[in-house]
Amino acid sequence: DVKVTQSSRYLVKRTGEKVFLECVQDMDHENMFWYRQDPGLGLRLIYFSYDVKMKEKGDIPEGYSVSREKKERFSLILESASTNQTSMYLCASQGFGTDTQYFGPGTRLTVL
Amino acid sequence: AQTVTQSQPEMSVQEAETVTLSCTYDTSENNYYLFWYKQPPSRQMILVIRQEAYKQQNATENRFSVNFQKAAKSFSLKISDSQLGDTAMYFCAFMKPLYSGAQKLVFGQGTRLTINP
Numbered sequence: 001d002v003k004v005t006q007s008s009r010y011l012v013k014r015t016g017e018k019v020f021l022e023c024v025q026d027m028d029h030e031n032m033f034w035y036r037q038d039p040g041l042g043l044r045l046i047y048f049s050y051d052v053k054m055k056e057k058g059d060i061p062e063g064y065s066v067s068r069e070k071k072e073r074f075s076l077i078l079e080s081a082s083t084n085q086t087s088m089y090l091c092a093s094q095g096f097g098t099d100t101q102y103f104g105p106g107t108r109l110t111v112l
Numbered sequence: 113a114q115t116v117t118q119s120q121p122e123m124s125v126q127e128a129e130t131v132t133l134s135c136t137y138d139t140s141e142n143n144y145y146l147f148w149y150k151q152p153p154s155r156q157m158i159l160v161i162r163q164e165a166y167k168q169q170n171a172t173e174n175r176f177s178v179n180f181q182k183a184a185k186s187f188s189l190k191i192s193d194s195q196l197g198d199t200a201m202y203f204c205a206f207m208k209p210l211y212s213g214a215q216k217l218v219f220g221q222g223t224r225l226t227i228n229p
Contacts, residue, residue: 031215040121042203042219058216090157094215099145099207101217103157 003027004093004104012110019078021107023091030096032074034058034066037088037106049074050096081111114139116206118220125194126228132179133189133223135204141165145207146180146187147217152200160202163187191225199227 007022025032031050035043035058045058047066055066063085067075074093078085088108092101116137125131137146148160163171163180170178175192191198204220 033216035219040221042116042118042221043217044219045216048216088155092157092217099162099209099215100147100159103149106155106157 004091004102006089006091006104006107008107009105010108010110012112013078013081014112015082017078017081017111019081019109019111021076021078021089021091021109023074023076023093023104024072025074025093025102026072027093027095027102028071029093029102030071031094032068033092033094033101034064034074034076035090035092036060037090043090046076081109083111085109086111114141114206114208114218116204116218116220118202118204118223120223121221122224122226124226124228127194127196129194130190130192131194131225133191133202133204133225135187135189135220137185137187137204137206137218137220139185139206139208141208143209145209146178147205147207148176148178148187148189149203149205149219150198150200151203151222152197157203161189194227196227196229198225200225 004025033048034046049055049068065077091104094101144165146163151157161173179188205217
């Protein structure tokens with residue numbers, strides 16, 4: 001089975017802090033994604049990556065950056081956290097040429 | 113741009129009943145994929161069922177089936193003999209196939225389904 005793990009289930013940070021959210025997948029998938037989930041809005045794509053060191057902006061990239069130095073790991077970075085970035089963050093991976101995304105358990109981030 | 117709309121924010125049914133969740137989408141593409149994902153209270157999102165737009169036959173997975181109406185751009189999920197474990201957020205999602213690079217999912221707003229004993 002595909003396993004996607006995220007470094008934290010719950011995270012509390014202060015406004016202005018730099019925040020790293022880590023995601024690791026164990027199925028050698030080329031594609032990885034970061035979404036944020038907010039009530040009434042569903043999931044919205046922040047960034048995705050289709051290869052090591054490759055990244056593309058999703059629908060809401062402002063205030064975020066990403067890093068993919070190794071195939072199995074995709075990091076989401078909040079350079080200076082703000083209260084409006086309080087949300088649930090979900091990571092997903094997908095094999096190239098396949099249509100199913102596999103999700104991690106999510107990280108509930110609270111920015112105070 | 114593609115959009116996905118789930119018009120039912122919340123639904124509640126009794127155990128063993130049948131329930132249908134609605135989803136409509138907007139696209140100019142002819143070939144694409146549609147999905148229903150389930151997110152139980154434990155939060156792990158899992159795939160329930162998928163449909164390829166070029167296939168006219170509706171997909172089924174045990175108690176889960178879809179009613180795919182391509183012309184109407186409608187993709188509803190039917191859960192038969194509902195069980196307490198079906199309690200979850202359900203998301204409808206659209207994927208436009210890309211022939212290189214990653215394939216992005218566009219999600220609806222979600223429907224919170226509660227199965228009552």
